[in-house]
Amino acid sequence: MPSSATSGITVPKSEGWVARRFRDFDFGGLALKALRITLFYAALIGLWQLLFELHIWKPYLLPGPKDVWDSLRQYIDNGLLEKAIRASMQHLLIGYGISIFLGVAVGMLCGTNKYVDETVGSLVLGLQSMPSVCWLPLALIWFGLNDKAIIFVVFMGSFCAIAISARAGVQAIPPLYRRAAATMGSSRFQSVRYVLLPAMVPSMAQGLKLGWSFAWRSLMAAELLFGGKVSLGQLLETGRGNIHMSLVVAIMLVIMAIGVAVDRVFFARMEGWVQERWGTRAQLNR
Amino acid sequence: MALETYEKRAQAAQQTASPASAVEGATAGGELLVLRNIRRHFQTKRHDTLALDNVSLSISEGEFVCLVGPSGCGKSTLLNIVAGLDHPDEGEALFDGRPITKPGRERIVVFQEPALYPWLNVRANVELGLKIAGRKKSERKQLADRYISLVNLRRFEKAYVHELSGGMKQRAQLARALAVEPRMLLMDEPFAALDAQTRDVLQQELQEITARMRTTVLFVTHNVREAVILSDRVVVMTPAPGKLKSNIPVALARPRGPDSHAVVDLAARVRSELQHDIYAAQAKEDAYAI
Numbered sequence: 001m002p003s004s005a006t007s008g009i010t011v012p013k014s015e016g017w018v019a020r021r022f023r024d025f026d027f028g029g030l031a032l033k034a035l036r037i038t039l040f041y042a043a044l045i046g047l048w049q050l051l052f053e054l055h056i057w058k059p060y061l062l063p064g065p066k067d068v069w070d071s072l073r074q075y076i077d078n079g080l081l082e083k084a085i086r087a088s089m090q091h092l093l094i095g096y097g098i099s100i101f102l103g104v105a106v107g108m109l110c111g112t113n114k115y116v117d118e119t120v121g122s123l124v125l126g127l128q129s130m131p132s133v134c135w136l137p138l139a140l141i142w143f144g145l146n147d148k149a150i151i152f153v154v155f156m157g158s159f160c161a162i163a164i165s166a167r168a169g170v171q172a173i174p175p176l177y178r179r180a181a182a183t184m185g186s187s188r189f190q191s192v193r194y195v196l197l198p199a200m201v202p203s204m205a206q207g208l209k210l211g212w213s214f215a216w217r218s219l220m221a222a223e224l225l226f227g228g229k230v231s232l233g234q235l236l237e238t239g240r241g242n243i244h245m246s247l248v249v250a251i252m253l254v255i256m257a258i259g260v261a262v263d264r265v266f267f268a269r270m271e272g273w274v275q276e277r278w279g280t281r282a283q284l285n286r
Numbered sequence: 287m288a289l290e291t292y293e294k295r296a297q298a299a300q301q302t303a304s305p306a307s308a309v310e311g312a313t314a315g316g317e318l319l320v321l322r323n324i325r326r327h328f329q330t331k332r333h334d335t336l337a338l339d340n341v342s343l344s345i346s347e348g349e350f351v352c353l354v355g356p357s358g359c360g361k362s363t364l365l366n367i368v369a370g371l372d373h374p375d376e377g378e379a380l381f382d383g384r385p386i387t388k389p390g391r392e393r394i395v396v397f398q399e400p401a402l403y404p405w406l407n408v409r410a411n412v413e414l415g416l417k418i419a420g421r422k423k424s425e426r427k428q429l430a431d432r433y434i435s436l437v438n439l440r441r442f443e444k445a446y447v448h449e450l451s452g453g454m455k456q457r458a459q460l461a462r463a464l465a466v467e468p469r470m471l472l473m474d475e476p477f478a479a480l481d482a483q484t485r486d487v488l489q490q491e492l493q494e495i496t497a498r499m500r501t502t503v504l505f506v507t508h509n510v511r512e513a514v515i516l517s518d519r520v521v522v523m524t525p526a527p528g529k530l531k532s533n534i535p536v537a538l539a540r541p542r543g544p545d546s547h548a549v550v551d552l553a554a555r556v557r558s559e560l561q562h563d564i565y566a567a568q569a570k571e572d573a574y575a576i
Contacts (some may be wrong), residue, residue: 180401183369184415185391194414198405278450279404
């Protein structure tokens with residue numbers, strides 16, 4: 001510790017990370033930004049209400065914001081919305097989960113074995129070019145009129161994107177990583193577990209996000225087409241059937257909100273963590 | 287304490303030092319590594335290179351051997367064969383009497399580029415080798431502690447790879463290699479990419495560590511002075527085709543500084559040995575070109 005008494009220089013007391021976080025945080029700027037965004041949406045809703053009250057179109061074609069809000073409240077209160085979100089999330093997570101598991105496995109095989117790549121790899125690329133909802137007729141015949149058919153469509157929607165990114169991810173691993181693992185005497189399983197899988201994470205982060213958005217789109221298409229249990233897509237279909245457009249718009253807003261929330265909260269954090277941990281951000285700054 | 291060992295080793299080296307003659311003949315006693323008539327050739331579309339032609343070399347337990355030669359003389363190929371990362375077309379590679387068939391942690395490699403995993407911090411990188419070796423958690427912690435301290439990285443054990451300097455990365459790689467307690471350390475130009483000052487420091491540290499631990503080392507470099515500072519024996523290689531040319535024992539007292547007269551003199555001798563061949567190879571190439 002340099003003697004501050006003699007030099008007359010006072011060394012500032014080191015501050016904790018919380019204090020630093022607060023000091024660096026631009027509260028004023030953030031408040032302004034929030035204000036701008038709020039004003040934009042308030043104006044949008046105001047315009048909507050105004051146009052609605054001018055009766056340019058027939059009210060059942062597009063209801064006003066007030067009706068939409070009422071429908072939303074009604075479906076929150078009667079518990080149907082929650083039930084629908086639960087059912088849709090269940091379809092999505094099961095289908096997406098299976099995609100991650102099989103997609104990473106198939107992608108890694110394609111990325112490491114020439115023969116698998118030539119055969120299965122080309123098939124995956126082909127399937128990727130087809131919208132997954134095309135599988136619904138077949139899935140309904142195979143699995144019957146139940147959730148499994150929807151889960152299958154979700155799986156087919158995200159599987160290819162994840163497999164393709166896993167293939168690219170495994171091929172992008174520097175050969176040195178494998179050589180280092182080999183010289184440490186690692187078995188095949190250990191190389192995959194300790195080196196290949198973690199080394200793939202940065203490229204997988206992109207693939208998982210892409211897979212998620214494909215899964216989300218496939219889910220809505222499948223739920224909308226196929227009746228059955230209460231789900232988000234099904235509520236849209238119910239609204240159309242009953243010419244209850246305020247319900248349709250309310251559900252559309254819920255679907256948008258879920259999509260934004262998952263993207264902003266989950267995937268943005270994941271990307272931040274990956275950049276931090278794998279040093280991809282530091283490398284970019286260099 | 288360290289000094290005492292240096293002197294003992296220097297004496298031992300002096301006693302066993304024989305004139306630079308038979309390349310094969312190492313010191314008497316346990317020969318850890320035996321290479322006999324190794325031949326390795328690489329074929330690509332345009333070139334057909336004989337990387338190693340009839341190479342024989344023995345290294346005994348506890349010996350520090352440097353392979354010196356210009357780039358393309360096959361020294362890295364030779365190291366890879368010992369590591370089990372490459373295989374000879376002809377000849378025999380025996381480690382402790384058994385043929386080398388695959389890589390293994392008893393012959394661990396320290397690579398030129400820092401082969402550390404960026405998603406792990408220094409400590410986790412060092413512990414990974416032990417994890418692969420199936421060591422228990424308590425043992426892993428203890429060994430990692432010891433070797434991280436040995437390479438003076440205690441303060442940086444929580445740092446991630448992208449936060450380390452080049453020298454620190456190589457220290458971490460060395461700690462990871464030493465932690466699994468290999469019987470032989472294979473170092474493939476580990477200091478080549480470092481700045482001169484860092485290289486000097488790491489050379490001194492490596493001298494001290496290997497003397498203290500009596501590790502057997504095969505060290506590949508194109509830096510003649512580095513070879514003389516570090517090794518008990520310098521093996522000079524010549525290119526096209528890759529051959530062992532001479533075998534120069536280094537019986538200087540340790541620790542050896544980079545500018546001590548003895549080191550500089552011997553380095554000059556090794557260099558003249560090398561230069562002769564580089565000119566010869568160049569002449570051959572020129573003749574070919576004409």
